[in-house]
Amino acid sequence: MVRFSVRTLTEPEPDHFRTEPDFSITTGDKQMHGFTHDACGRLLCPAEWDWSQDCVKAGIRNRTSDYIISENSWLLFVYENYSVNSRDLEQGLFRSKILVQAFKAIFTSPSSAKEADGDGDGADILENNRCARRALNQVKVKTCVASIINMRKVTPHSIAYVVCQQVRFSLSSISSWCTVDGDFDYEVFCNNIVDFFEDVPGPITRRRVNTLLEWWTRY
Template sequence: MRTDPLTKAGRHFMRTVWAFCQVRGLLEEGIACSMQIKARLITLDILSPKQKREYEIYQRMMYAMPKLEERLCLGSDDDLGHTADLGVVVDWLVPSGASATPQLSRHSKANHGFYHYWTGKLLCPVGLDWEDPKIQEELRSGTTIVSGEYWPAFIYKDYTCDENNIWKGLFQSDILVKVVCTIVSLGSQKATKSCNAVIHNMTSVTIPLLAYIATQVMFSQNDVATDSETFYNLIISLLNNPDEKNDVDALLNWWNG
């Protein structure tokens, strides 16, 4: 079956603009605001910072999906559904030469999260020693609760955080690189059809894309109560912080160099 072009555009919007936006509310408020602006009843100047941000996202959605309004009038509520199949990540969790016992499933997260050695190792918050049996038990039992405000080991190169330089290797892990390449088909020599990067004119890795990828990897391997939206927003906030500009620029240069 051919994928609906609008569905493809919706997936791309989530990857490159905002992964956790409340689509229905965003559309309702965006359309109302747009109509009032066109009727000269209001101006952008009177909107609050939050309203301006949401209207900007709405406009970017309209640009990405020019036939969206027409489809909303004629279609169903499922027109903006989107999914992300990252089951392939399982193949990259276990280092070469090592074995996974029990085997990790692509289709079920029943033994993922902190319940499996390899997924637990990568999801373990930096600063905690996963090799300590007591830490493993506390994470598995919920005695130690992991929220979206903790950095998991898998976002670091070699899955290790340098406490003296938290930017060293941040968002440069092998898993993140492989997932980015899989989703946007960067550098693929075997593609038989246009990849996402070509279809949507993606020319570089961006902050929203990095946040989306990291959150999807977290979600696809984690079956415990982790706040994915908090994790996503934390990444967006950090990478858009003016005080971190030099490090962020260096990170984006690393990805796009």
């Protein structure tokens, strides 16, 4: 299981939800993750709610009827810079640094995850990758998972796997994998992610989704 540290993030635009102080998360005690931990709780919070508000924190932690977290909301950790434009919930969706780090840790190497940026449009990524390949050619390296399974591009299912079974689970307080975590159904959430990429309503949305998948493959 991949472990993460939550680092300081840049301040979002005025119409975005505000970020909170930075906290590192420990890997030894999962019970202190999840909504008990302020940083984990913020990242696991649905995008349409503002974790910085005390009523939201209390409602989620106490599982009141107004703040039940289900698999039908996008969570803050999937967004670029971990901030949300309340007027456009698709802006920055599935472009977060923590997702890129987790994906690279699994499919390329843990060391490559440390170098993941995850921001911007990836214009310089191809050149960086070429430089990295030239350096790797000079040393003997272990074949990565992506090469073993002949992965040539990032797929919706691989993104869903990283979101659900790696990042969301790692941030949560549950100690062992299960399909349902409280009111949150991982299987349905995974299907929702795949549907976002594959079950598109028209050509404009298809182009936007293809651009996002190309962004992922560049990284």
